[in-house]
Amino acid sequence: MTVAMDTVGAFERHRTSVYRWAYRVLGNHHDALDVTQDVFVTWWRVHRENDAPVNAVGWLRTVTINRAINLFKARAKTESVQIEPVANRPTDSGIDRELVAGAIAGLPEMQRAVLFAKIYDGCTFAEMAEQMGLAVSSVKTHYVRGLQAVRRSLAVAGVLKFEVGK
Amino acid sequence: MKCERVDEMLADYLGDELSSADRSSVDTHVAECTRCADEVGSLQAAVTALDVLDAGTFERPAHILPTRRSFRRQGFAYAATLMIGCYMGWAMKPTETENDVGPGVKGGVEIPSAGSLDGTSFANAKPPPDRFRRNAYRLIKAFSGGR
Known part of the structure; x- marks a missing residue:
């Protein structure tokens, strides 16, 4: 199987899971789609020279969550997210x-x-x-x-x- | 059961992977032990807090197609909307009296007004002459029990 086919196959099988993992961290549809795209581009870059990981789900979950967390942190920094005081929180x-x-x-x-x-x-x-x-x-x-x-x-x-x- | 045993079983307990017998043993111990009750209760609260990010807040990606059931529901909704639209168009059309053609008669065919859509008078009325309104009329009549 070619790398491209392998990547397409992985995308078809796991795109929903990848999107969901990203969405859970980010809570935003567009950011989650960005992370999903980024993760599969990374998959292609990493595995065009190496074999696909034995456990694709584990690899994708780890990479997705890390990317989403990085984006979450970057967004929190740029938007200066403040945690509300306890008394004001629902x-x-x-x-x-x-x-x-x-x-x-x-x-x-x-x-x-x-x-x-x-x-x-x-x-x-x-x-x-x-x-x-x-x-x-x-x-x-x-x-x-x-x-x-x-x-x-x-x-x-x-x-x-x-x-x-x- | 001792506290150390509860600690060993904690992951399985919180992850809901214990047999019912083991689970009830832990529950019995937790009911009697303040230290374990605090530990288990607060960790369960953390699991509950993590549910904030769960599927309840999940919105379906635009590129994922709706399910077959959704298609069926949408089809039914479109059909119902079309029927209601036809009915509204037919019912809200000015009556023949308003058009000075004659009360409820056009081309020798009796046309029921919106106010006469009750039981037998509607079921016995003849269809209007133009094709579109006639088809809508037949459809509504079929649903209302007429022939």
């Missing part, structure tokens, strides 16, 4: 997406990828271990540590009750 519907996306942006890459795969894609720990080439116990550790880090960020921002020093 309490019922809760937590705004900027805050959650910011918490995810602060996670190490593997924790981010594991949280996305588990919470948004509904993967089992065994499936993730296979996709990422890790032991199941490592995946579980990344999952719990990722959640603990998100909890810490949200507690610091005052939207989740938890004693940060614990």
Whole structure:
């Protein structure tokens, strides 16, 4: 199979997932489309000289989330996104997406990828271990540590009750 | 069950991958242990917070085609809109009286006014002469139970 065909095949199979991962971080249709395009261009550049990765989904998820997080950070910087004071934030519907996306942006890459795969894609720990080439116990550790880090960020921002020093 | 065992099972518990027996064992322990209740409860709150970014806020990309079901629904909606449009055009047309042709009669054919669209008088009325209005009339009549 040629590289072009391989890229087209990957695009057809995974474009919706890539778009969804990007959209979850960015919350914006056009930014998510930009990231989707960027990810598949990167796929083509990387794999025109090397073989396609054994696990395409894991590769695409990691690259997509990283690109989306970078764009999110750049956008936050240029738009000077300010986190509202706790008293002014809506309490019922809760937590705004900027805050959650910011918490995810602060996670190490593997924790981010594991949280996305588990919470948004509904993967089992065994499936993730296979996709990422890790032991199941490592995946579980990344999952719990990722959640603990998100909890810490949200507690610091005052939207989740938890004693940060614990 | 000890707290250490709950810690070991924490990922599976939060990720909903425990058997029901193990899950109820953890639940029993958490109900009695403040430390584990805090840990499990706050991590579950973090999972819930992450749902903010979930599919509820997801908008379908423009390049992804609607499903077959959507097509069927759209087709039905278009047909219904067309029927309603035909009916409105027919019903809102000035009556023959207004046109000084004669009350409800044109070319020897009785035309029901919008106000007479009730039960038998509508079902027994004859179709109007022009083709477009006649077809619309037949369609509406078929749906209203007339022949």
